[in-house]
Amino acid sequence: MGALPFIGNMAGDRPTNLGVKAGKLAPCPASPNCVVSQGEADAEHSIAPLTYSGDSTQAMAKLTNVVKAMPRTTIVEATDTYLYAEFASKLMGFVDDVEFYLDPEASVIQVRSASRMGQSDLGVNRKRVEAIRQALATA
Template sequence: MVFAGKRPNNLGVRDGKLAACPNSPNCVSSQSADTVHQIAPLTFSLTPQQAIANLKTVIQSLPRTKIINEGEDYIYAEFTSALMGFVDDVEFYLDNNANVIHVRSASRLGQSDLGVNRQRIETIKSKFNELSS
């Protein structure tokens, strides 16, 4: 892929936090405080195991998606755009204490994503809520 870029080395959960978004607007995170990057986390009332299983089902139902890393409270997936093969890195971190799944979706390359990362998380949230209700 011409526009895949290199996989970032700052992904994962550290002290209960996903990596911060870069200054560019092509990233959203439920742990970000600023309005450009802020997005609501996924909420769940099921068991954490069922919530993460439902999330995995949703991710796998989306096109051009590959789960790279997963654990009992974490999923990291790559989403590739159809046209140019741009890769976005998408992470999910289940916070057991708050009954939320934090999300971070970021483009590897470029500045603007034309709202693609935000739209993807809203789509995932909608499908997740349908599965979980």
């Protein structure tokens, strides 16, 4: 018996709307597989930004270390104020795009976590952001 044939691209294509534009991360689509800490997000999509105390450079370094330590994670872009990582699911290799923006106006780190494919994420994006928040608090 041979291997099962590969059916489609489970990673999907990298979105073209990522990044910080006019101090904001992209809003979530209507599907329930995204959370964002900025904009006019409804309760289903809204999540609190990450807080930090002290130096913003150290906060971003700590965040980068926490994200790098998570399984199946690829850092795509990292600057002094922006971090973009791809997280792949263990079983099927679905990819979620997660962005962090150090917001100097609000003195917080804004966050957006969204699945590339499908409708429901079974709460994975929200759980990931909360796990990162917890790891930052104890790091």
